[in-house]
Amino acid sequence: MTQQTSEFETLMAEGGYLNLPQIGEVxxxxxxxxxxxxxxxxxxGIATGVVxxxxxxxxxxxxxxxxxxxxxxxxxxxxxxxxxxxxxSFRFAGQQKAWEDIRALFTTGETIETKILEANKGGLxxxxxxxxxxxxxxxxxxxxxxRVSGGDKNKILEKLKSYxxxxxxxxxxxxxxxxxxxxxxxxxxxxDQQKNVLSQFKVGDTxxxxxxxxxxxxxxxxxxxxxxxxxxxxxxxxxxxxxxxLLKIGQExxxxxxxIEGSKIFLSMKKLVRDPWxxxxxxxxxxxMVEGTILKVNPFGFFVELDPEIxxxxxxxxLSDKPVADVTEIGKEGERMTFKVVSIEPNEHxxxxxxxxxxxxxxxxxxxxxxx
Numbered sequence: 001m002t003q004q005t006s007e008f009e010t011l012m013a014e015g016g017y018l019n020l021p022q023i024g025e026v027x028x029x030x031x032x033x034x035x036x037x038x039x040x041x042x043x044x045g046i047a048t049g050v051v052x053x054x055x056x057x058x059x060x061x062x063x064x065x066x067x068x069x070x071x072x073x074x075x076x077x078x079x080x081x082x083x084x085x086x087x088x089s090f091r092f093a094g095q096q097k098a099w100e101d102i103r104a105l106f107t108t109g110e111t112i113e114t115k116i117l118e119a120n121k122g123g124l125x126x127x128x129x130x131x132x133x134x135x136x137x138x139x140x141x142x143x144x145x146x147r148v149s150g151g152d153k154n155k156i157l158e159k160l161k162s163y164x165x166x167x168x169x170x171x172x173x174x175x176x177x178x179x180x181x182x183x184x185x186x187x188x189x190x191x192d193q194q195k196n197v198l199s200q201f202k203v204g205d206t207x208x209x210x211x212x213x214x215x216x217x218x219x220x221x222x223x224x225x226x227x228x229x230x231x232x233x234x235x236x237x238x239x240x241x242x243x244x245x246l247l248k249i250g251q252e253x254x255x256x257x258x259x260i261e262g263s264k265i266f267l268s269m270k271k272l273v274r275d276p277w278x279x280x281x282x283x284x285x286x287x288x289m290v291e292g293t294i295l296k297v298n299p300f301g302f303f304v305e306l307d308p309e310i311x312x313x314x315x316x317x318x319l320s321d322k323p324v325a326d327v328t329e330i331g332k333e334g335e336r337m338t339f340k341v342v343s344i345e346p347n348e349h350x351x352x353x354x355x356x357x358x359x360x361x362x363x364x365x366x367x368x369x370x371x372x
Contacts, residue, residue: 020046020047020079021043021076021079021086022076023076023077023078023079024075024076025075025076026073026074026075026076026093026096026097027043027049027073027074027075027076027088028044028071028072028073029041029042029043029044029049029071029072029074030042030069030070030071030072031066031067031068031069031070031071031072032048032068033068034066034067034068037052037053037056038050038051038052038053038056039051039052039056039066039072039090040085041072041074041088043086047085047086048085048086049074049076049085049086049087049088050081050083050085050086050087050088051074051088051089051090052087054091055077055087055088055089055090055091055092056090056091072090073093073097074088074089074090074093075088075089075090075091075092075093075096076088077089077092095130095131098128098129098130098131099131099175099177101129102128102129102131102172102175102177102182103175103177105128105171105172105175106172106173106174106175109171110171111169111170111171111189112128112169112170112171112172113167113168113169113170114126114127114128114133114135114167114168114169114170114184115127115165115166115167116135116163116164116165116166116167116168117132117164118164119157119160119161119163119164120157120160121153121156121157121160122134122136122137123135123136123137123138123139123140123160124140124160124163124164126168126170126184128172128182128184131182132182133172133182133183133184134182134183134184135168135170135183135184135185135186136183136185137156137160138187139173139183139184139185139186139187139188140186140187141186141187141189141190142190142220142227143190144163144168144186146159146160147213147215147220168186169186169189170184170185170186170188170189171184171185171188171189172184173185173188190263191262191263193225194225194226194263195263197224197225197226198226198260198263198265201226201257201260201265202257202260203257203258203259203260204256204257205256205257206254206255206256206257206272207221207223207228207254207255207256207257207267208223208252208253208254208255209221209222209223209224209228209252209253209255210222210223210250210251210252210253211247211248211249211250211251211252211253212227212249213249214242214243214244214247214248214249215243216232216242217231217232218230218231218232218234218235218243219232219235219243219247221253221255221267226265227265228255228257228264228265228266228267229264229265229266229267230243230255230266230267230268230269231266234258234266234267234268234269234270234271235247235269235270236269236270236273237270237273237275237276237277237309237349238276238305238308238309238310238311239295239303239311241295241296253269254269254272255267255268255269255272256268256269256271256272258271276309276310277310277346277347277349278346280310280344280346280351281344281346283307283310284306284310284341284344284351285341285344286341286342286343286344287340287341288340288341289338289339289340289341290306290338290339290340290341290353291306291336291337291338291339292304292305292306292312292336292337292339292353293305293334293335293336294331294332294333294334294335294336294337295311295333296333297327297328297331297332297333298327299316299327300315300316301313301314301315301316301317301318301319301327302314302319302327302331302353304337304339304353306351310351311351312339312341312350312351312352312353313350313351313352313353314339314352314353314354314355315352318342318352318353318354318355318356319331319354319355319356320355320356321356330355331355337355339353339354339355340353340354340355340356341353342354
């Protein structure tokens with residue numbers, strides 16, 4: 001037995017000589033010829049593979065402008081075609097490689113830049129490599145989150161559509177090739193960036209910043225690289241209907257940090273201003289007759305402005321000596337009327353008013369703060 005024969009038998013025994021690939025397997029080979037509609041590949045001397053038709057087209061740039069001698073990867077589609085060649089696909093190989101890259105991004109938490117392709121009411125369609133993914137509205141950073149008054153879905157969609165074509169830095173937060181599910185987050189990247197900056201602040205600190213957005217529930221203030229929310233109840237001591245009553249976008253304001261929850265920062269503007277209710281008893285006393293302007297009419301009564309700092313409540317039970325069917329028949333918003341002060345509760349920021357001709361000490365008919 002010759003040495004050459006012995007080596008051949010060893011290869012046969014180990015299965016290395018005829019170790020043919022299986023369907024679905026990704027193989028590596030060398031381009032040996034290209035045509036208009038096909039590419040032939042040498043699979044390590046074991047067999048010749050061919051990529052043709054639609055299987056030639058993969059979105060990855062590595063499958064363009066191939067010349068003989070180029071090393072490529074392809075997926076096995078059939079073990080033998082009519083010419084005895086292995087049928088291969090660049091399209092499937094490209095997809096498999098794309099999902100391998102995505103899984104690596106998910107595992108490492110690496111951030112990537114992605115292009116916004118489309119928008120719908122739930123979020124944005126993005127492209128990661130050659131795979132389409134989804135960026136939900138809830139995973140947008142504060143800079144891109146659509147702060148739409150009243151949550152109007154059409155206005156939200158309009159805002160989201162304005163992002164089509166731009167690039168955002170995101171992180172893969174869910175990847176499942178079987179379900180073709182790819183979810184990315186811009187918010188996760190933003191939160192990581194916030195952590196280091198947030199460590200420089202604590203509850204009780206005073207910050208100065210710019211009003212960046214106004215919503216029904218409050219105002220957003222940007223200070224440095226951070227942004228916080230001033231709830232409408234923390235803007236001023238007096239009652240306001242909307243933050244725009246006192247603030248405008250671009251305005252410079254000061255606020256105190258009253259809460260930090262993860263990456264969320266809660267601010268208060270009114271804490272930096274003296275509470276006018278501290279000396280309310282020096283300005284108003286039970287039994288005083290005072291003039292006030294009706295700010296708002298509700299089924300339960302009137303919110304009344306006595307002065308820019310102190311607002312009172314004239315409960316429906318105090319609007320007339322007779323039962324009241326419709327409070328708007330007694331007064332309307334903007335109307336000035338004379339009221340009698342029937343109760344003062346400084347700690348609760350409440351001041352009760354009455355229009356009755358004969359009044360007795362007011363009972364607590366409803367727990368409604370005058371500044372809410």
